[in-house]
Amino acid sequence: MNMCMRKAKIVSAITLLCCLTGAAQAQDNWQLKKEEEGILVYTGSSPNSDFKSIKVECTVKAKTTQLVAFLLDLDAQRDWVYNNKNTSLIKKIDANEMIFYSEVSVPWPCTNRDYISHITITQPNPKLVTIDAHAEPGLLPAKEGKVRVKDSKAHWEVTRAGSDLLKIVYTVQFDPSGAIPAWLTNMFVTKGPLLTFRKLREVVARPVYANASVPFIKEL
Secondary structure (H helix, E strand, O other), X not given: OOHHHHHHHHHHHHHHHOOOOOOOOOOOOOEEEEEEOOEEEEEEEEOOEEEEEEEEEEEEEOOHHHHHHHHHOHHHHHHHOOOEEEEEEEEEEEOOEEEEEEEEOOOOOOOEEEEEEEEEEEEEEOOEEEEEEEEOHHHOOOOOOEEEOXXXXXXXXXXXXXXXXXXXXXXXXXXXXXXXXXXXXHXXXXXXXXXXXXXXXXXXXXXXXXXXXXXXXOOO
């Protein structure tokens, strides 16, 4: 694998390491970059960053409680978040709020990234669930041999779109930290989101989530 390909894979991985990490700035200049299997990936310019913001839109066959139970299962991130190496809980603040640590694998000779995410899940009304998170890089000391992501903000809007059908709109703004040029990052931002949301559809369908109960979520 040549250096350009290695960097491309790093970018795709880092894009999705922020997948559960708090609210991206509003954008009005989204451009559709990829559409596959009903998954739409957009990029947009950020006024305070050289790195592109990402938006993903798709539908998922699931109940609201099913999706939330799935997202709360940190161990399952290895099965659907692109290039996730490991995830562990740091602190459970409430049933709908937690802080966790994750590491993303990137190919040698480049350095793995890690991040600390503070996530909150709320249900403003029975048809809508929102998920906000943000990076809190200083909660744990830096780990040798890893680059800590210092800035990422993401927002999920999950809307009931029919019987056992949810519409997801996910936005993220991030800075991958370390020596990865913005122009190269922006070339490869679509691969990670596309593969991650494709796997999300597959893993959320597992029986363990289909029959789950989430105390703070109400179904219609």
